[in-house]
Amino acid sequence: MSTPRQIEANRLNAQKSTGPRTPEGKAVSSMNALKSGLDAESQFVAGEDRNEFAQLQHEYVARFQPLTPEERFLVDTLIRNEWILRRLFRAEAQLWEYYTIRASRSEGVPLGEALVAGNEAFRRLQRRITLAERSYKDAFVELEQLQRVRRSLQSGEIREPDRAASADSSQSEPSAAHSAESASFLKFSVEESPGPLSLPEAARLRSPAPR
Numbered sequence: 001m002s003t004p005r006q007i008e009a010n011r012l013n014a015q016k017s018t019g020p021r022t023p024e025g026k027a028v029s030s031m032n033a034l035k036s037g038l039d040a041e042s043q044f045v046a047g048e049d050r051n052e053f054a055q056l057q058h059e060y061v062a063r064f065q066p067l068t069p070e071e072r073f074l075v076d077t078l079i080r081n082e083w084i085l086r087r088l089f090r091a092e093a094q095l096w097e098y099y100t101i102r103a104s105r106s107e108g109v110p111l112g113e114a115l116v117a118g119n120e121a122f123r124r125l126q127r128r129i130t131l132a133e134r135s136y137k138d139a140f141v142e143l144e145q146l147q148r149v150r151r152s153l154q155s156g157e158i159r160e161p162d163r164a165a166s167a168d169s170s171q172s173e174p175s176a177a178h179s180a181e182s183a184s185f186l187k188f189s190v191e192e193s194p195g196p197l198s199l200p201e202a203a204r205l206r207s208p209a210p211r
Helices: 004-016 023-030 050-064 069-101 110-117 119-155 163-172 176-192 199-206
Strands: none
Touching: 050 069, 069 110, 069 119, 110 119
8 A cells, every 4th residue: 555655746747747749649649539439339249359359459559550530430440340250250261160060071072062052152251351451441541641641731731722723713714604605606606697598699709799
């Protein structure tokens, strides 16, 4: 048990702490709540280890360090999809075992019989695996892009869009009214232009005017 002297010493030491000083450290400290939005209790089925899931969360958060709700969502998507993929791979192994046990040993081809017997189950499982892998890859790419932009903004490599420049560029483009006016003029010119001349009219125009 701590003595009153030790308690007072700890209190004084705590007061000396100034917390994070760099912008990155302050950002991380201010977003400590953005660790993971996954409800751990809703992620498990029979035979799965909660400690293993917690370790997976820790690894992803340490790897990507999400600082915004959008980044946290994408990190959670990566965690959830990897966890689902682990489950599906275990399910695939159990499917092989399930159908192999029920195969006829006299034929000597239990794996072939298992594949034929469980063909539809294996197909549905593969679709689930493909969707989870695709979702993982999409979230990874989006997260990398999001964090790359954030780091560039923080370092000053890129700036927010300049509204004045945007306004100037919009003024240099033809207005909608001007475009409509031009289109109307062209339409009028086409409609009012004379059609092809008949042969007598063409001959009359080519003949010299009487003196």
